[in-house]
Amino acid sequence: MTDGQLPGTRGAPDGGAPAVECRGLTKHYWRGDALVDCSFSVPxxxxxxxxxxxxxxxxxxxxxxxxxTRPTSGDIDVLGEPIVSGRTVATHVGYVDQVRPLYRRLRVDEHLRMAAAMNDVWDQAMAVRLLSQLEVPLRARVGRLSVGQQAKVAVTLCLATRPRLMLLDEPLASLDPVARTMLMRALLAEVSEMGTTVVLSSHVISDLDPVCDYLIILRDGQAVLSEPMDDVRAGHHLVVAGRDAPSPPGDVVTEERGARQVRWMVRSHEPPIGGLGGGSGEGPDVEVLRPSLDEIVVAHLTRRHASATTPADDGGVGAGGADGVDGAGQRDLVIADEGERA
Amino acid sequence: MTWVSWRLHRTQLLIIGTLAVLAAVAMAMTGVRSTSTSSLAVHDAQALVWGLLFALPVASGVVVGVTVTARERERFTNRLAWTQGISRTRWLLATLVPVAVAGSVAMALISSVASWWVAAIGQAPRIYPNLFDVSGVVPVGYFLGSMALGVLAGAVFRSESFAGWVAGIGAVAARIVVRTVVRPHLAPMVHLAPVLNGPGSTWSTVPGGGEPALGWLLNQGWVPVGRTTPLPGHPWFSSLSAFNGYRCPVVTGSGFRNSVYSDCADPARLHFVVNYQPPSHYWLLQAGEAGIFVAAAAAAIGLAVFLLRRSSE
Structure with missing residues (x-):
């Protein structure tokens, strides 16, 4: 049962109830912290x-x-209901784990039968149609399928419960490009028809760039950015200027000093041109570029001091924060497909 | 959900069923043959069948139990199962109850064949521990207890093999403790004292024709007259010579000589006592012991549910 949301509301301005909202979410493991006072919401x-x-x-x-998993502290609401691990039965929530757990000895159609028994809402016709569209044989044992085929089965099992919210953990990891495209296309078609909210994690930003309309950047267990993709694109500017130019106004995310020029990633509502020292706007050595999503994400992840998720309005705040981001700092980044895990 | 349970545990149940059928066939062969001929080979075969009957409830229970929890957690398939539209509690009970019922039926069938077999080989009354353990209703109790222990171990430990070993060792230990410490007291013991106190007393004068017919012998020895057990803090004395350094002839041969009593027992005010459970207490002990294991199984499942509901996966 869907919530009756019509297709085409995707990308609507914020203001609806959040599908997921977490406040001060913290999870300690004895080997370290996974989430630290993490707060954000997805409309x-x-x-x-x-x-x-x-x-x-x-x-x-x-x-x-x-x-x-139960958090150490903090609250999380999913579809307006608080989640209590082990107690809450997530009837309208679909989840696909990153290891894509399936019963290796069971056939694909046996998985469908099992899911049908364990869910109040089950769309067998949709499951069968999706699997044939994705070229997954129904009679095959899951253990004999390729990793990509298994991902398709896992996502299909999730979709056929017609969830209002889908949580997908690295659904595309270790899939070949053909399988990636195929799975992503099928997923998008179904969720836009059902009006399902999707939260999808990935290392590979390029996979998400064209399809996602909301972005959450997590760093060290905190959300350093959480806003609609359009605002992300419109609100970030790459300023390239001569070595001696003063810092631009707005929230300077990173500063990269090269031999001749300096590059700033600036987060502000307006293009940060007027505030630059030249008086009459940009001088010949100041250039404002539109950064790629990749560059924006990398900037937030390499920032020296993670800051609040709201952009600073007044100029200069955080300007000195990114001193000395250099090539060595860049190399620490892992924004890559890390491959199949266990 | 019954289908889900069957599909997930089909292999284990088929193996248990096959072993049960094998044991039944072996019992039919060795049980029938023992009525006519009794050779060494038949004895060996009977010992083998007995070993299978003895081990099957615990082994199959543990294997089924850890499959329900530890295997799911080790392979992360519980992340699939627990994010469907049913609660963890319902998932556990729905997958567990059908296999528990199927396994119990298999154990009940095999132990009813074993009850016939135990009588057919006619070596001792069925209240004797080794025969008691494979007949009646206790095999069902052992199966359910071991299965629940497997489920509980799997709720604590994620590794299927480790949980299996823990549950297996735990179940064997529980059986040993219950058999040696608890079972003797599940029905009132019968004490036999005065029969041997007299001239010419031997085991053959015991009503019913001797020691084996008494039943399950628990304790015997010299204790003060008027008591059926030694004084608190004292062990059972099997011979008078061991008692307090009192100088006595060792009891030898086929019976108790008159002199033993006149020389030693009477001056020391001791008498010989035999404590035992008679064959008529068989079903009392069976019901009590099966009840203990079923109750323990229910408690272990309850604890496993509690732990699984709290666990972070």
Missing amino acids: EGRLAALVGPNGAGKSTFLRIAAGL
Whole structure:
């Protein structure tokens, strides 16, 4: 049963009830912290990308939202209901784990029968249609299928419960490009028809760039950015100027000093041109570029001091924060497909 | 959900069923043959069948139990199961109850064949521990207890093999403790004292024709007259010579000589006592012991549910 949301509301301006909202979410493991006082929300109807390096807390967040893991402290509401791990039965929430757990000895159609028995809502016709569209043989044992085929089965099992919210942990990891495209296309078609909210984690930003309309960047267990993709694109500017130019106004995310020029990633509502020292706007050596999503994400993840998720209005705040981001700092980043895990 | 349970545990149940059928066939062969001929080979075969009957409830219970929890957690399939539209509690009970019922039926069938077999080989009354353990209703109790212990171990430990070993060792230990410490007291013991106190007393004068017919012998020895057990803090004395350094002839041969009593027992005010459970207490002990294991199984399942509901996966 869907919530009756009409197709086409995707990308609507915020203001609807959040599909997921967490406040001060913290998860300690004895080997370290996965989430530290993490707060953000995803409005209903969005297709949200959850990005961040390994250990940023993406999987922990998704498992908490799915009711698998209980947080150390903090609250999380999913579809307006508080989640209590082990107690809450997530009837309208679908979850696909990053290891894509399936019963290896069971056939694909046996998985469908099992899911039908365990869910009040089950769309067998949709499951069969999707699997044939994705070229997954129904009679095959899951253990004999390729990793990509298994991912398709896992996502299909999730979709056929017609969830109002889907939580997908690295659904595309270790899939070949053909399988990626195929799965993503099928997923998008179904969720836009059902009006399902999707939260999808990934290392590979390029996969998410064209499809997602909401972005959450997790770093060290905190959300350093959480806003609609359009605002992310419109609100970030790459300023390139001569070595001696003063810092631009707005929230300077990173500053990269080269031999001749300096590059700032600036977060502000307006293009940060007027405030630059030249008086009559940009001088010949100042250039404002539109950064790629990749560059924006990398800037937030390499920032020296993670700051609040709201952009600073007054100029100069955080300007000195990114001193000395250099090539060595860049190399620490892991924004890559890390491959199949266990 | 019954289908889900069957599909997930089909392999284990088929193996248990096959072993049960094998044991039944072996019992039919060795049980029938023992009525006519009794050779060494038949004895060996009977010992083998007995070993299978003895081990099957615990082994199959543990294997089924850890499959329900530890295997799911080790392979992360519980992350699939627990994010469907049913609660963890319902998931556990729905997958567990059908296999528990199927396994119990298999154990009940095999132990009813075993009850016939135990009588057919006619070596001792069925209240004797080794025969008691494979007949009646206790095999069902052992199966359910071991299965629940497997489920509980799997709720604590994620590794299927480790949980299996823990549950297996725990179940064997529980059986040993219950058999040696608890079972003797599940029905009132019968004490036999005065029969041997007299000239010419031997085991053959015991009503019913001797020691084996008494039943399950628990304790015997010299204790003060008027008591059926030693004084608190004292062990059972099997011979008078061991008692307090009192100089006595060792009891030898086929019976108790008159002199033993006149020389030693009477001056020391001791008499010989035999404590035992008679064959008529068989079903009392069976019901009591099966009840203990079923109750323990219910408690272990309850604890496993509690732990699984709290666990972070």
